[in-house]
Amino acid sequence: MVDVTATPGSSLRHQAAESTEPTPLPTSLRGRLALLGPGLVLAAASVGAGDMVTSLAGAAGYGMALLWAILIGVVLKFALTEAVGRLYMASGQTVIASLRSAGRWLPVAFFVFVLVIGLLYGAALSSVASLALTTLFPALPLRPVAIGIALASAAIVYVGRYAVFERVMSVFMLAKFLGMVVLAVATLATADDLPGLLSSARPRLPEGDLVTVLALIGGVGGTAGIASYSYWVREKGWRDRSRLPVMRADSAVSYTLTFLFVLCTTVVGTGLLHGSGRTITGNEGLAALADPLGADLGSVARVLFLGTFFLVTLSALVGGFNALCYLLADSLRTMRGVPDDAAEPHIAQYSRPFRAFLLYVAAAAVAVTFLGRPVRLVLTYAAVGSLILPLLSGALLVLLNRRGVQRPFRNKAASNVLLAGSFVLFGVLAVVQLKETIGGL
Template identity: 80%
Template sequence: MVDVTATPGSPPRSPAAGAADSVRSGRPAARWGRQALLGPGLVLAAASVGAGDMVTSLAGAAGYGMALMWAIVIGVVLKYALTEAVGRLYMATGQTVIRSMREAARWLPGAFIAFVLVIGLLYGAALGSVASLALTTLFPALPLRPVAVVIALVSAAIVYVGRYALFERVMSFFMLAKFLGMAVLAVATLARADDLPGLLGTLRPRLPEGDVLTVLALIGGVGGTAGIASYSYWVREKGWADRSRLRVMRADSALSYTVTFLFVLCTTVVGTGLLYGTGGSITGGEGLAALADPLGADLGSVARVLFLGTFFLVTLSALVGGFNGLSHLLADALRTLRGVPDAEAERHIAQHSRPFRLFVLYCAVTAVVVTFLGRPVPLVLTYAAVGSLILPLLSGALLVLLNRRGVDPAYRNGITSNVLLGGSFVLFGLLAVVQLKDSLGGA
């Protein structure tokens, strides 16, 4: 087997690579070595499954029960195709996703650094406030804004001080905890349902008339945006760089979206049992917090506490993962614009590098400032519009980059990948147009 470290221009091996090699060869590994074959996918799932997923799935359940699960399946498949392609691109070229994008269009790295700077400006304040809402609903004596600031600073500190191995363990714990919390609530909902056959009967697929936007929101709302672009950095930190890891990477990204789908399925079950047929609905973090009381009335006070705790962990994990992913993207976009070669990438984009930590501080400081400014409406609209552009740009770039003749056939797009990436480009492009139209209309 050829060692990728011997190939000119290949990425430096991270410390995690040794653990992966130990597992593969049967040598003794570190304490966490048994989990070394997987990891970035759980990080992605923890970072991508946020309050937005809960809101969209609960809102869909309120109007249609579980009849729109087919839309969620489509969203999961498309996001998996994007994530797998991002990981495959890194393995094919030894270059990060931002560096590779420069070959598709020289302006793309500049666009990405502008996009991610805008997203980082509001990300910490937005998610910190939602996490604080969950915590202050559970403990009403706590002040909302100061708690939001503390949550954002603690999240930034987790990313700043830890190496990738610690970050991965923390994110895996978050994913396991919030998945178990929602699974328990779903089982309790089914067990206490007055009309269980009727609830399960809502699984019959249907296409809502005159409500295409709800379907599009469900498809686009499953999983993350910036987190998908960040997946190659977590694969890089893990040390997966040659063809022998390709199958493992695919299994890892498939695990990510399997867990994501199951989480959204559980949320949909809870929403169907609580909201379907009542005429009620849910919007935003405030709606999630307000749902705790009727849930407690139906399932008991323990369920109320469990829901709010899960809601808090969902937002906290998205905040920690987002800070990490955004800092990787910003540091790499800056490196690419400065023309720093791949041989020097380690000290520019690794989690312990100075540029990475500088951008973590940027996210933390802007979170504090914007939280106390109250997130002015123009900034929020800009944030939403910019975020919607990432996936169509990423889909288009992957179609170009992974169909080049210079790409090893083992890594090149096949028919299925091209169909799914093409579908992603069209669908997420349409969603971006809708979001831009709404943002300009609200400006």
């Protein structure tokens, strides 16, 4: 096999790995389910408060009529994630090392992008998690709690090897998923007009509100988490061709859970907000939703909603810290010219670069929380984050269509269509975000 990134050491290493007998897969369903993991990490890391705000805001205006847009977003993000995992299994290289062969400037661009994201990521999400917690317990001080959450999240990433990290993230995913399912069932069970609520699911395209549709499509799932999926696949040990179906099933489970979570959120939003005149504007509006939800469904539902809101944000913070540190450490390694066959000691969770960048994102979270979040920095953070997915989807189109890629790993027609659609859609969203950023400066 010709290595897609043309790094001799890594190519030989991966060929040697392929020449050995693949580990047999478990035959029982329980054994096969036990193999899954990176997808649960991705689902826990990618479904954040932004997904809740976007889906609830869409439900307030259109009920469940825009679920088709959410489904399109899930399919596109799945195609990106599956391609990232397939690229690693095809080349045996990390995602940044592979992207370097598509453009030598790409690792530098990713390093700058992720460095900017890391500057504000911890402060933004820990503040949102603190908002949920202090709404539940009003006596708690907002800013110190936010700092404590950021430091605790960094500690979880610091002390845990991947196996521990995966278990923690799986628990987060299960807890917040069950919380939202219970709220959705309670909403359906207590709805005054259940047929009317269900009838709002009839698909339609809102006139003059294309931005809302695009935001729903692009807002489902994560960005840095998708780029980091290959690191979690590598930690899992999925290297040979026999693990390709497992990786695809794993990423499919991730986005199935993501879609079901957003579906439940949309049901709750439709029952509580649609036709009521109430709207959701930002995370503060999300926290304020707890009181009317408690009035409609009871105090237990209020506590459950705020607890789920807190877990959603906390899991995104822990997973995001992990993903950002992998990307930063790998980008630095690639820019320094460290061979990819020596990549593992340089980007593993116990490595000095990984932990140095973990200290950076944690310290930035504390500092920015103390200083507040200047509007320009927040706008820059949002604009920079919007550029990752079009760059990634474009690079995957190039890398996975090369002749040197073995046929099982090469893009099929469906993959090319979905990746091309991702490139166009996320490129348009990036342009919209950049225009908003320039207008806000």
